[in-house]
Amino acid sequence: MIKRNYRWGILGAGRIAEKFCTALSETAGSEVYAVASRDAGKANAYAAKFNASVVFTDYNALVKDANVDIIYIATPHAFHYNQTMLCLQHNKPVLCEKPMSLSPKQTAEMIAAATKSNLFLMEGVWTRCMPFIEKTLSLIKEGVIGEPQYLQADFGFFAAFDPASRLFDKALGGGSVMDIGIYPIFLAALIFGEPSVIKSVSKLAETGVDTYASILLQYPAGESAHLLSTIDFNTPIEATIIGTKGRIQIHNPWFKATAITVHLNDGTQQDFDMPHQSNGFEHEIKEVMYCLDNGLLQSHKVPHQLTLLISKIMDEVLQQAGVNY
CATH class of the missing domain: 3.40.50.720 (NAD(P)-binding Rossmann-like Domain)
Structure with a gap:
């Protein structure tokens, strides 16, 4: 209270x-x-x-x-x-x-x-403060899906090209990674921490901002994450965390999800619904x-260390794309 x-x-x-x-x-x-x-x-x-x-x-x-x-x-x-x-x-x-x-x-x-x-x-x-994230972290900590091995998350929508729009204006920090790519990058950072390998393939608009970034992250113990952000087309906007015993499916739109499903390797599944009181x-x-x-x-949910890590990963992805603000 x-x-x-x-x-x-x-x-x-x-x-x-x-x-x-x-x-x-x-x-x-x-x-x-x-x-x-x-x-x-x-x-x-x-x-x-x-x-x-x-x-x-x-x-x-x-x-x-x-x-x-x-x-x-x-x-x-x-x-x-x-x-x-x-x-x-x-x-x-x-x-x-x-x-x-x-x-x-x-x-x-x-x-x-x-x-x-x-x-x-x-x-x-x-997103970090929402109940579905707390539930996801709890399920992982309890070992429900075993040891997490792989994460997939996407966020994409179609935006008609407009050089004056904040999405395409480099002076305003435009581009898909800055605007929506931060969501899947955040999830990977939260679950797996700092990657040892970052590889990214991007496409740039004529204004010099990225409109697409397909990102592969690998971690010291061998885990991996495949992330996608784009303003070129619509994507499922879903996320999945796969472990040795099963997987957690975060339903559309995953960045503000109100429902997740646990699918275990033995064929059983369990649904969790967590509606928002507001938006x-x-x-x-x-x-x-x-x-x-x-x-x-600082917040223990969004500590400064997590913010710095997200910023570092985003910067490397953008550097690989040739985007400098």
Whole structure:
């Protein structure tokens, strides 16, 4: 149970922020206190929809507001580094939407700044906070599927080419790996840790961002993962973890799943249903408030070490594709 009410400042007023604020308004102990957007119309529309007390068209004004307890950064990837640093400089805890930044170097600097200032910082990997992930980890720990050997996860959808879109604009950190490839990369990092081999095949748009990445990871003990991200076509958006005794199937859309199935080698299977109370963001929100309640500087679900590892793997995949931001 959350000990107090948290006043959230929302930095950015795009689609992801709207989904986050929907869950925030339905989660006990939280309120959309302030919204900041350079677009006054968007900021005022958000304030009206979510009953925000304050509206800003200047990000600096938001971070200086003494009533803001925690800031959620929901702007395009390319702005995360500078905006997180701005928040930390003004003594504000931060939940930064994934990916944390455009490079491992930036990510490490953000974490170092938060640590030095004794401030909470978490990457918004909302999937990690969902019940299906907790159940999956529990099943693996209990040895239900034996020793995990192989993981497959994909995330792909078709996006018509538009050089001005954030998906294709390199200046905004566009590309499939940054936008959705982080999901399967996160799952592999969570289950298997740091890979010893990373091999990737990619395709680039004329704007220089990747539209497709087929990634093969191998681990020191011989386990492997095959991951796919693309904005060229639709994929099943499913994930499977195979062990020596069976497999765990995470159903579509796996990154916000409400159902998993365990298939054992003896032919038996078991289904688990875990519906969200809101749209799935409530789990992440509750995790952040739990950490703040208990004076934690990082979440044990999305620790800084995991964020750094994800950033390193993404960077290597992009380097192999010839993408430099």
